[in-house]
Amino acid sequence: MAKIAIIGYHEVPTQINPERTRWDIMEEVVTGAIRNAGISKDDIQGVVNVAPQAQPDLISQTAFGLIPEHFGLKNVKDNVICNAGGASTTNCVRMAEQWITSGMAEVVLVPHITVQSDIAPEDLITFFAKAPMHQEWEFPFGMTFNGAMALITERYMHETNSTEEDMASITHALRDWASRDPLSLFFNKGKSTEDVMNARMISTPLKSVECNMLADGGGCLVIASEEYAKKHCAKPVWKLGHGSDFLGGTPVIREDIFWREGYRKSCGEALAQANLTVDDIDIHEIYGAYPFTQASYLEANGICEPGEGARYHAAGHTKLGGKTPCTTMGDATGRGHTGSGVSMAFYCQVARQLRGEAGANQVEGAEKVMMVTSGGSGMNTLATIWGN
């Protein structure tokens, strides 16, 4: 199978800053990614935009072609947006891959921009309470996104005998990565396990710092064919494998409640396609947005015993210098939640790690990264493996 590579990326810091407009961010990330790739804007032959959440105007603008027009991308053959919630970037990269391997394009631009801080807080709460929850069967009972994930976490702790402290250690680890990352909303703001346990309760057992702070951000990838990447890029980041699993739309009736089966199937598929085993993976980047996902991913992949995921984090194995570095971009909990853009931030981080550009969070000698993204309230688990 023909390969594709990330040949350029650019990302703005995650902030809560309504002064920075959507098209300010768009200009920075699109020009930044194309310059980072070292190519001309007229080399871009397709645009696949990650649909933002709760921003209907930006959805219309990008769906109907304003990105290639705005940037004068003269050789673009087609433009599309893709909405799969937080998993959208994976789907956009897959669309780019299809355009490339079918011969339609050699180089495809994948941007994402979101500004949530200029939306009224009540409107945002309503959006995130309704959009990923079932409006008829969950929302009338006071279900929120945090509440749904709290219910899963409570059940996870019950079944695995994980303590509040075990769970808090996961957020400590994510915030530890974030504390060294100037792109994070929580740069220089680490949290000890005790800090996490003492934070304000939102939905038992989840404290405020274990939930997500909505923020603004943006990033952009340049995806290219194997031939083009080899010719034009000194440090291409190669896609080596892909696996997918769909778990269900509504949390309350989902059978795979901890997403373990989803992780097992999608990561297994990706590893098989890449002809690798889990021991070959140097970094695991897990976009689950809530701490239990960091635990169940490890269990699903046999990195620890079933039920031991939280305690594996508590033992410090997933931090910088640990034997299994996990989620070096801090996940949404440690980064700030930019809607569908969290997955974009994950892809940029994968490129940084594999090019040796991850600064204070660089995992030395990283050659293979497995990343998993999820959309909605955990409707799917999409695993991809990348190598340098």
Added chain:
Amino acid sequence: MTEMKRPLPEVSPESKPFWDAVQEDKLLIQHCNSCDTNIFYPRRLCPECWSKDISWIEAKGTGTIYSITTTYLGTTSEFTKELPIHVAYIELDEGGVRMASNIIGEGAETAKIGDRVEVDFVKANGDFKLPLFQLIKS
């Protein structure tokens, strides 16, 4: 209890029998006659076998808490007066049905996974009732 001003479900044609029954203090679930599966939430066709030979059966209204959370913050404004609110996943005794609801009444604040519950039909906004659950006293 504080008077509730809940956002109400937008009732669809396929779910109307469920909500009509709730107003008469009955909890109905769908049952597929072709593959003998209980279905929740209500649909036009069975998600297992696509049969449309679906009947409504009255549930006993008893079940077990599968998980529970107490929410202090972050709901939409309609719930603010009720906070903290106990949101739970309930597994009905009929099997194959897990539904979201609230635990109310005596002991709700200490309710936990595995506790036995029974349905209570509560006026949630004007005269419209929602199926909520109370702990069964042992």
